[in-house]
Amino acid sequence: xxxxxxxxxxxxxxxxxxAVIKCTYSDSASNYFPWYKQELGxxxxxxxxxxSNVGEKKDQRIAVTLNKTAKHFSLHITETQxxxxxxxxxxxxxxxxxxxxxxLTFGQGTILTVHP
Amino acid sequence: xxxxxxxxxxxxxxxGRRMTLRCTQDMRHNxxxxxxxxxGLGLRxxxxxxxxxxxxKGEVPDGYSVSRANTDDFPLTLASAVPSQTSVYFCxxxxxxxxxxxxxxxxxxxxxVV
Numbered sequence: 001x002x003x004x005x006x007x008x009x010x011x012x013x014x015x016x017x018x019a020v021i022k023c024t025y026s027d028s029a030s031n032y033f034p035w036y037k038q039e040l041g042x043x044x045x046x047x048x049x050x051x052s053n054v055g056e057k058k059d060q061r062i063a064v065t066l067n068k069t070a071k072h073f074s075l076h077i078t079e080t081q082x083x084x085x086x087x088x089x090x091x092x093x094x095x096x097x098x099x100x101x102x103x104l105t106f107g108q109g110t111i112l113t114v115h116p
Numbered sequence: 117x118x119x120x121x122x123x124x125x126x127x128x129x130x131x132g133r134r135m136t137l138r139c140t141q142d143m144r145h146n147x148x149x150x151x152x153x154x155x156g157l158g159l160r161x162x163x164x165x166x167x168x169x170x171x172x173k174g175e176v177p178d179g180y181s182v183s184r185a186n187t188d189d190f191p192l193t194l195a196s197a198v199p200s201q202t203s204v205y206f207c208x209x210x211x212x213x214x215x216x217x218x219x220x221x222x223x224x225x226x227x228x229v230v
Contacts, residue, residue, distance in 0.1 A: 034218050046218040089158060102166060104219060106159040
């Protein structure tokens with residue numbers, strides 16, 4: 001089945017710095033790539049997503065890039081703030097067949113800590 | 117009910133006991149999912165349902181069963197709980213069965229099997 005690898009597992013930055021989290025996936029049929037943020041004790045919440053017909057997408061301080069040839073995608077957070085501290089998950093699914101069809105496969109998560 | 121609701125919030129369960137985790141959504145989403153979350157392993161799919169009356173196995177289905185009698189409810193049953201099933205369980209739903217839309221997650225059930 002689909003396999004999603006996420007790195008790093010932990011990331012510590014100073015407030016105002018940028019943070020980058022990277023994911024790779026195995027199923028070439030995957031074409032939908034969301035990112036979720038999970039605060040301590042809370043449910044995961046969708047923060048941004050990208051589809052395979054787009055190489056980059058931005059929403060204020062966050063952006064996601066996708067390289068379908070290399071099968072990797074990344075989350076970029078600029079001007080980080082303490083409230084960005086959370087666990088971030090990448091995921092992949094397919095709406096065009098393949099082992100990831102119709103279901104999200106998640107990465108292992110990245111614990112981001114932003115120090116004031 | 118607004119969105120997706122899980123019950124109970126937390127539970128301590130003796131090994132060997134049977135338990136059902138409840139999940140209800142009021143968004144009329146076709147697809148529903150059960151994931152377990154363990155530290156360092158992310159979210160792993162247990163079972164899913166693309167529409168009422170159908171279910172499928174995910175990555176880690178052993179020891180769990182589900183049913184989907186109607187659109188709103190998707191209960192997860194542990195027939196005979198074991199300590200390795202200690203985890204946080206999240207139910208999720210999506211309007212698209214193709215997986216090309218984001219999920220809405222419930223607030224989770226923290227289960228401890230002793």
